[in-house]
Amino acid sequence: GLLPRIHGSALFTRGQTQVLNACTLGVPGDVQILDGLTLEESKRFMHHxxxxxYSVGEPGFMRGPGRREIGHGALAERALMRMIPPEEEFPYTIRVVSEVLESNGSSSMGSVCAASMALMDAGVPVRAAVGGIAMGLIKEEDRYAILTDIQGME
Known part of the structure; x- marks a missing residue:
């Protein structure tokens, strides 16, 4: 991996989009507890x-997660979740963190690719590698074009 002190890491780059991912493993007791109105639930796989x-060249403040971070994180988590082995096979708690270093395209899909590689680097027996591809549609009356893996220009 890229980062020596953690279980797994990966750097995904495509064009001017770059995502660094760190994967850490924990004991079964490290699960995230979800407080709800009904029974207590937990998550053993988390993607942040x-x-x-600075990833888009802006001098803003570093704040807590906003709607973009929560939404893109949930999207990537759902894409990766199906490849995580069942608890009986791999009983560890898994946390992957995607840090967008530079963005001019689909950083959420870049985070899926980086997280997939970091999971494999950490030794998580994933069912298969996961790749994220952004899609776009341009429509004008009866004509249309489908764009794949869109970047900032599109």
Whole structure:
């Protein structure tokens, strides 16, 4: 991996989009407890997505997660969740953190790719590698074009 002191790490780059991912493993007791109105639930796989202002060249403040971070993180988590082995096979708690270093395209899909590689680097027996691709649609009356893996220009 790229970072020597953690279980797994990966750097994904495509064009001017770059995402660094760190994967850490914990004991079963490290699960995230979800407080709700009904029974207590827990999550053993967590994906956190950070999109700091410097990733798009802006001099903003570093704050807690906003709607973008929560939404993109949840999207990437759902994409990766199906490949995480069942608890009976791999009983560890898994946390992956995607840090967007530079963005001019689909950083959320870049985080899926980086997280997939970091999971493999950490030795998590994933069912298969996961790749994220951004899609776009341009429509004008009866004509349309489908764009794949869009970047900032599109």
């Amino acid at each position: 997505y950070n999109f700091p202002p």
